[in-house]
Amino acid sequence: MQLAKKEWVNDLLSAATVYIGSALKNGYVRLTGHVKVDNRPSGGTTDDYALQVRSESAKTSGTHWGVDCETHLKKTGSASIRSVQGVAVVDSTFTATGATLNGVYGQVRNDGAIAGASFLAALYGVLEAGQAITASHVCAAWLDSHQANAVTGEHELLYMSNNGAASLDQVIYASGQAETLLHVNAAGGPALNYVSDGAAVGAVKKIKIKINGVEYYINCNLIS
Numbered sequence: 001m002q003l004a005k006k007e008w009v010n011d012l013l014s015a016a017t018v019y020i021g022s023a024l025k026n027g028y029v030r031l032t033g034h035v036k037v038d039n040r041p042s043g044g045t046t047d048d049y050a051l052q053v054r055s056e057s058a059k060t061s062g063t064h065w066g067v068d069c070e071t072h073l074k075k076t077g078s079a080s081i082r083s084v085q086g087v088a089v090v091d092s093t094f095t096a097t098g099a100t101l102n103g104v105y106g107q108v109r110n111d112g113a114i115a116g117a118s119f120l121a122a123l124y125g126v127l128e129a130g131q132a133i134t135a136s137h138v139c140a141a142w143l144d145s146h147q148a149n150a151v152t153g154e155h156e157l158l159y160m161s162n163n164g165a166a167s168l169d170q171v172i173y174a175s176g177q178a179e180t181l182l183h184v185n186a187a188g189g190p191a192l193n194y195v196s197d198g199a200a201v202g203a204v205k206k207i208k209i210k211i212n213g214v215e216y217y218i219n220c221n222l223i224s
Helices: 005-013
Strands: 200-211 214-223
Antiparallel strands (some): 200 214
16 A cells, blocks of 8 residues: 555654665755754764764865854844854763863864965854944854863863974964953952962063064063
């Protein structure tokens, strides 16, 4: 007996493996509406990912997107939107030993050749031009910690390291118009240990910086 369309689709989607598209990996499938990927295996260690997207570009100009996610706010109000959300959690009763947890992981790699004015960035945050903005803060990157319990080990908002064999020319490169390089808000809240009016004593240490390609030094003293 021939199954109805709905029953046929349900029977197909209940299979352990379902193939949609072309075996040549050049098919086009358009889904409209909500799509939810739910992968919750009861056990085992073979579940490498819930969703994998891999693409290859043969373009010689323009832009190719591996994943293109665009979210629009369509109502006036106080609603917030998150175009992409990455959350990594160690569930309660479990212990991560020597593990690395990344909410969002970005990697760029050169397996071919990079020349000219190319730009490699593992993570890129852009505050796009738009209308005039009235807000408390407007920034291209926001680092925030909600950790309330004590942390054994180094605890920081930003950790930078160079694990490559090539020495960096600089750790931070800043360009463009700005009124100040650093603004520390020491008003209110817990005391900031790195803000002090103690007298400088002892030997001077120097931090090397460059301004317009010219080397300068910031003097650092011990405090009493």
